[in-house]
Amino acid sequence: MKKIKLQKVFFLVFLLVVSAIYIGPFLFSLSISFNTNKDVFQWPIQLIPDSVTLANYKSVWNDLPFARWLINSLLVTTIQTVSNVFFSALAGFAFARLEFPGKKLIFTLLISSLMIPGIILLVPKFIILNELHLVNTYPGLIIPGLVSITNIFLMKQFFESIPKDLEEAALIDGCSYFRIFWQIFLPISKPALAAVAIYTFQGSWNEFLWPVIVLYSDNMYTLPLGMASLKDELQTNWPLLMAGTILISLPTLAIFIIFQRYFVEGVASTGLKG
């Protein structure tokens, strides 16, 4: 009995140390963001600063184009999240419930393209965007991310698990397929829709590679791009930089902490990240 208890204590201590390593960097970032002292390299490096201030956060709003970047990020992420939730459900419904010529072929093509490394799409996507005169524009930034094959797959799998008798009665009554989708399937898919919304939000908010390629105007930057562009300039002002990084992280952190079980369940059931 004692041996097992000792083992449990050891595991607990080990996990506490591990957790400290995983959230430590964020705690230090938080600490630096509240520090009045601009010299963040004074040894001993303390977790709790000697003097605390909110000036850095005020400065982020006043001295950096942060508000502009925030609006850009909100615009892009909201549009992409809503679009993804709606269209992946619609497409997933089509694959799960409707028969049509080419269904198997199209679905196979979709799933196969998931295996293509994203890196080879960069140049052609850019060239296509350039031809459409959408480089460095909001549509160019937003449109490619309006739908995602992964989300369609997720919704299809979910819909397939719903028993068919649900729609049979409605079909007999002459309900259109869109009404069946909208009034029967959507209301009961809240967990799956939530998972799609959360993954899309998080992915879109943190997205870096595509904005870095598509945008070159500072006032169109999304938050990650904006902060990255300032990293070199602001390296003499770490408290300001850290305050910025904390602010960027708040939305995804809040969503994660509130809905964290969806992350776990979603990852577990489909094995795919959003």
Next chain:
Amino acid sequence: MKFKSINQEQAVWAYTFLAFPLLLISVFIFLPIVFAFGVSFFDWNLLIPDKPFVGLGNYIEIFKDDVFIKAVKNTLFYTIGVVPTQTILAMFLAFLMNQKIPGKTFFRVAIYIPAITSSVVTSIIFVWIYSKPGLLNFLLSKLGIESNIDYLTNPSTVLPAIMMLNVWSTSGYFMVSFLAGLQNIPQSLYEAAKIDGANTWQQFWKITVPMLRPVTYFVMVMSLIGCFQVFDQVFVMSSGGPDNASTTMSYFAYQNSFKYFRFGFGAASAIVLAMIIFTTTAIQKKYFPPDSY
């Protein structure tokens, strides 16, 4: 609406529902895939109007490029270092989390937080940590180890530094995958083993690891694909330097495409990278298949 048959009705609805998604996917995924190969056979420079066909010229030039060779070496080193570390760490953490200990939700959230944070945010924080007077050197000095280097400007430490950041940030995600896999292992197996006198260590190796084989396969493949394409951290923390010490293949493709505007060359290097990824996953499927015992 009146239709000739149920099938026709379903088909029309299906195409209507799929129209917009398929249009987008065709323009931004299918078309680029095909196009990528096309572009790679031309000397396509965004800034030069003349775009002559060069056949395999780009590919030949790639393999003669010193920076490319360096990028391949860096990427291989990176992948060989990160994939096993990430997999084993995630598996071990999941195993610990599965024991009867208090505070599981807290630990799960804590370990997963780096995974949901922006790569730019974590990169910036770690630039501070890895600086000469930063947190890492401070902690080392507390342990009695004298260390006075800036990890990101030193050619021999920059890549391992980025590797550690990556293991730290994504192991939480893979831990969750393993946790899910662990739920499928029947408790009765462990109980029988305990009766036979097996300790925790033995249970882990003889029961847990073999039963987790499908998940391990999934984690290794995803980890591999992710490692080959690592970009954000290299861009933010080191720009491929110093002196290409941290230039990975995906950064090489990006650099040539969007900094030097050599689209044909960049597209070709991306395709070479994609081929390497395909080959590696095919080899993995053949020699380390996911089927459990």
